[in-house]
Amino acid sequence: MQTSQYLNQLHTADKLSEEPWPEDATLYQPFEAEQILLPESASCLAVKAYLKMCNLPFGIRTCANAEHMSPGGRMTKLPFIRAGAFLFAEFEPIVNFVEQKDMAIGSWQDEDEKADMRTYVSLVENIFTMAELYVSFKNERVYKEVTAPRNGAVYPWPLNVIQNYSKRRNALRQLKVYQWHDLDIDQVIDKVAKCCETLEYKLKESPDTPFFFGDQPCELDAIAFGHLFTILTTRLPNMALAQTVQKFGHLVSFCRFIDEKYFQMRCLQE
Numbered sequence: 001m002q003t004s005q006y007l008n009q010l011h012t013a014d015k016l017s018e019e020p021w022p023e024d025a026t027l028y029q030p031f032e033a034e035q036i037l038l039p040e041s042a043s044c045l046a047v048k049a050y051l052k053m054c055n056l057p058f059g060i061r062t063c064a065n066a067e068h069m070s071p072g073g074r075m076t077k078l079p080f081i082r083a084g085a086f087l088f089a090e091f092e093p094i095v096n097f098v099e100q101k102d103m104a105i106g107s108w109q110d111e112d113e114k115a116d117m118r119t120y121v122s123l124v125e126n127i128f129t130m131a132e133l134y135v136s137f138k139n140e141r142v143y144k145e146v147t148a149p150r151n152g153a154v155y156p157w158p159l160n161v162i163q164n165y166s167k168r169r170n171a172l173r174q175l176k177v178y179q180w181h182d183l184d185i186d187q188v189i190d191k192v193a194k195c196c197e198t199l200e201y202k203l204k205e206s207p208d209t210p211f212f213f214g215d216q217p218c219e220l221d222a223i224a225f226g227h228l229f230t231i232l233t234t235r236l237p238n239m240a241l242a243q244t245v246q247k248f249g250h251l252v253s254f255c256r257f258i259d260e261k262y263f264q265m266r267c268l269q270e
Helices: 002-018 038-053 091-100 111-137 140-151 159-177 185-204 219-233 240-245 249-263
Strands: 026-029 059-062 080-083 086-089
Touching: 026 038, 038 091, 038 111, 038 219, 038 249, 080 091, 086 091, 091 111, 091 219, 111 140, 111 159, 111 185, 111 219, 111 240, 140 159, 185 240, 185 249, 219 240, 219 249
Parallel strands: 026 059
Antiparallel strands: 026 080, 080 086
16 A cells, blocks of 8 residues: 555656646635735735746636635645645645745755755744734724635625634634643744744844845745735734744845745835
């Protein structure tokens, strides 16, 4: 059985590497204006940044049931990408898919540098996603004024009530699994601040280059931008996360640089 699974994995890897990047690759996500939530928005922006850094063409399809169409995932289940016959959800699986095709940024890094970089990626994804989930679902004012109305916006009553209950229950369960459920807001902010300190220190190691690992982007640049930029530009009743990130000037400048280079949304003021 194990031999069969291993051979199937090899066969899939061969197919991934042999097929060219499909011109009709499509990224699926919830509606941005009225539905998408903070952690989902950060994850979607991180994937978009990565694909743009790789200079790969892709379309974007917004739909109300994107989360339920997703093949699954460890954190938000979003976004997911349809590329030819393949479906992949969330940042790391999509990055791995691109790497199978030898189209990935960061190919210039040696193995030690890649291992170091992926440690940062894991830190960023875990800390920021948990903090975003915490604020979205544990803070009562944010939940009642932003999370619940947006999450239920595309569903009629009483389906919106059921959907909100299910979504919040799953988010709180996830916070328990990662041992964030019983933290207070000050402890959450402390974790975010320490993560920002780590990122800013890394960014300042190469003061003459715009990216975390030199003068070329890697996946850390994409995922850090996705979370930091989303936190900085999302208006919430509780702005503690944004106020914490704003204290780190190098990270704010980094977000402004990535935005200008790849998106030109220009949401961050000088």
